[in-house]
Amino acid sequence: MDSCKGYITKRLRYCVDWFLLVSVVRIPADSGKGMQMDNFFETPLNKRIAAVSAITVFMVFFIAATPSFAQTCPGATQEGWDGGDTNLWIGFVGTIVSTPLTGGNPGGYLEAEKTTLGQVTVGNESPPWTGDWVAGEIRKISIDVYIPGGTGTTSMNFRVRRSASSNGWYYDSFGSLADDGLWHTFAAPISPTWSDAQAIAAGWSTPDIVGNPNYYTFIETLTVMSALTFSINTVPADNPIGFDNADISCGLFADGFESGDTSVWSETEGLSG
Numbered sequence: 001m002d003s004c005k006g007y008i009t010k011r012l013r014y015c016v017d018w019f020l021l022v023s024v025v026r027i028p029a030d031s032g033k034g035m036q037m038d039n040f041f042e043t044p045l046n047k048r049i050a051a052v053s054a055i056t057v058f059m060v061f062f063i064a065a066t067p068s069f070a071q072t073c074p075g076a077t078q079e080g081w082d083g084g085d086t087n088l089w090i091g092f093v094g095t096i097v098s099t100p101l102t103g104g105n106p107g108g109y110l111e112a113e114k115t116t117l118g119q120v121t122v123g124n125e126s127p128p129w130t131g132d133w134v135a136g137e138i139r140k141i142s143i144d145v146y147i148p149g150g151t152g153t154t155s156m157n158f159r160v161r162r163s164a165s166s167n168g169w170y171y172d173s174f175g176s177l178a179d180d181g182l183w184h185t186f187a188a189p190i191s192p193t194w195s196d197a198q199a200i201a202a203g204w205s206t207p208d209i210v211g212n213p214n215y216y217t218f219i220e221t222l223t224v225m226s227a228l229t230f231s232i233n234t235v236p237a238d239n240p241i242g243f244d245n246a247d248i249s250c251g252l253f254a255d256g257f258e259s260g261d262t263s264v265w266s267e268t269e270g271l272s273g
């Protein structure tokens with residue numbers, strides 16, 4: 001948010017500077033040399049137009065060259081379940097889902113529960129949540145989760161999967177969850193550039209064995225994504241878990257620094273310290 005405020009403030013300052021410049025700059029009527037403060041409006045019209053045009057062109061290029069903080073990436077999408085529709089999100093392994101219109105974070109949300117003790121899992125096997133996440137430049141997965149107080153439920157994982165024949169890759173580096181009856185946001189770093197070793201170093205893992213037919217590298221999995229799931233362990237029967245604001249994005253900055261990822265940057269003089 002601070003970055004956004006700084007970005008907006010900077011752009012507003014450009015506008016103010018522009019108006020001040022146009023108001024103050026004066027071109028002499030006689031010589032056409034230098035700047036004066038008193039006779040701009042006596043300057044021939046063509047000179048005034050030329051001066052303003054030159055300054056405008058300069059400002060347009062200057063602003064266009066300013067790095068943008070509003071990062072987007074081709075595969076980004078999000079879901080807030082505010083319309084009462086599951087929007088192709090489903091329950092797995094006996095998980096029953098519904099979409100209450102209130103009680104979310106905010107508005108509607110995806111509610112999921114089981115009739116027996118076990119893992120509550122929700123996920124999506126359809127576009128835009130599946131497909132090529134490498135081309136989509138996805139660098140972050142996040143979701144808000146609500147766990148009823150006193151359930152003793154303390155762990156969860158995110159899972160990306162290439163096909164039903166593979167287990168895929170899991171991220172469960174969230175620490176101990178709070179079963180406090182409040183909404184909490186959980187996020188996992190991800191990168192379209194990571195080797196398996198880099199993915200593992202970032203907290204991802206797979207039970208599949210290298211060399212087995214069902215083994216796919218981290219990048220092979222992201223290139224042909226067939227399912228994204230969120231699982232909560234181990235939930236007592238009839239204790240509904242809430243999910244809201246599912247999101248895949250490129251993160252705040254496209255360079256991935258928000259995830260502690262420097263893999264796409266090389267060490268050069270001045271950066272190496």
Ligand SMILES: [Ca+2]
Nearest residue numbers: 080104106108
């Ligand atoms: Ca919502």
